[in-house]
Amino acid sequence: MQIWRVNTREQTLTREPVPESWKQLGGRGLLARIMVDELPPACDPLGPNNKLIFAPGLLTGHRLSSCDRLSVGGKSPLTGGVKESNAGGRTGLHMATLGMKALILEERPSQPGWWVLHLNKEGARFDPADDLAGLGVYAAAPKLLARYGDKCAISLIGPGGEMKLTGAGIQNVDKDKTPSRINARGGLGAVLGSKGIKAIVFDMSGCDKPAIADPPAWQAAQKAYNKALMGHPQTQSYADYGTAAMTRMTNAFGAIPTRSFSDGQFEGADKISGEAMRELLLQRGGASETTHACMAGCTIRCSNVFGGADGEEIVSPVEYETIGLMGSNLGIDSLDTIARLNWEVNDLGLDSIEIGAALGVAAQAGLLAFGDGEGALELVREIRSGSALGRALGNGAAMMGKLYGVERVPVVKGQALSAYDPRAIKGTGVTYATTPQGADHTCGLTIRAKVDHLDPQGQVEISRNAQMSMAGYDTLGACVFAGFGFAAAPETIRDLLNAKYGWNVSGNILQELGRETIMLEREFNRRAGFTAVDDRLPEWMTREPLPPHNAVFDVPEAELDGIWE
């Protein structure tokens, strides 16, 4: 494998050997290593010295179930710190097959204008893309697929990334050619936009499959892993209900964000639950699918296609975080409205968590009534118009809080909380506070832990273990749900890595990778000026009780500061 380094000003590509210290990393861990090694920590995230890095995970490239994921990262224009954002789709598979250990985009063009970066085994080419400027991803992706072939992988931005909004992500085309697998968090779409790139096309045609050092050992490990995954009782739950199953769970714990994090239970939760969604989609038929894979080879298939009453697709997929932030958080109890909001933010190439949280702040500021779905849609369309208010919304919850003088803003390190109120799930609150990424559900949820989530005792340890596992999975390229299989057969991680690379790693490799990743991320943040006071939830969450348990976040600060000691 090689490092593909693209200079976006000179429009050149160099392919370099992988430095020794990068070889045993992939995905999130490799991003952190590259950032520490190469990024000036004080760089302007949208300036020429920031780099946007794409890296498939260590196990990506073999259609191993739920393990073909992609990490994208750089210095975040939203948090000002380290950023990794993870997505499914087919980009990871194409990158690994092209032999890319990482793709590093450097510099920025000296002239305005938009480009498609085309990458195949011959190298790189920049094609003019001004005709795609301003298009949403649902309009741009079919044109790109028609131009470059519909088997390509494509990463692209929408108008949000073009406007360099800090709520902008990078969308990836999935196996069904739908451009909605998003590296959502932290404003990475704005970084791609700052480099004048509307889309990157990855074309693996003509390439051999990625090498495996010991094929029989790989096959044996793959078989053991698949057996553990398919035998796990939760796999069926994910297949039938997807992540939307979380809605009733968080509501039962009093932890579902409701009316801008002012309540932990939503009276309309049943209506927007995974159970209600499944019933609705089965009844509607047509384009609707309750069980759907986002990556080739996935056996869990937790995704869905949400169709309307007319049988036509509204959006794919509808996930729990969007239900939480754009549903209960806005007092909206209609799945159809949530799906339409989801389509709008997807098309703009924006993070539905960040925009949902920003809309919640807008509602606190009186710009929107809670429960007003049409009003929420109008505000999202304001983003598309490029108005000052629209741009403020597209820059996220923290920006809206500043603009309108709202105190109750749900962010850590400037990034919006996902759909678990940390006052009622305190271990997740520890994760939000201490992860180098800013508040993020992919950095270590703790809701599965069989503990009293309202008790501050012991939450730091639970969060630490979850954070290390998640950073490990993100380095492997494994979906969090692959973790059920790996947890049931942990030796398969070691066996797969050793079979693929001819290594001799130990059975503790997941935690080792996770810890190394987080230490590198913390080091980047330290150099970028972060201190212990950045590892805190918003102060109002330590003061303002959350119904129905009237809980505040009360894990002691000294414990937060000692999490990695």
Next chain:
Amino acid sequence: MKVTVHLHTILQRQTPEGPQRRMDVALLSGSTLADLIEDLGIEMPLEGMLLVVNGRTAPSNHILNEGDQVHLMPAISGG
């Protein structure tokens, strides 16, 4: 005594009465969560479930009280 049981996702299909999302269940005084799960005929192993009483995680030997809101959930996580 009576408790209200909320069944999550695939557990809804595992009751003797057919798919049920929410049901009132009569129990003998002093019954535990484990007794309730056995009465309902839920087949998922206990280690795969989260047991929640009135919004708080509870062990399977937790003794139930009149009017408790009980949630039985496959132990999933994610978003």
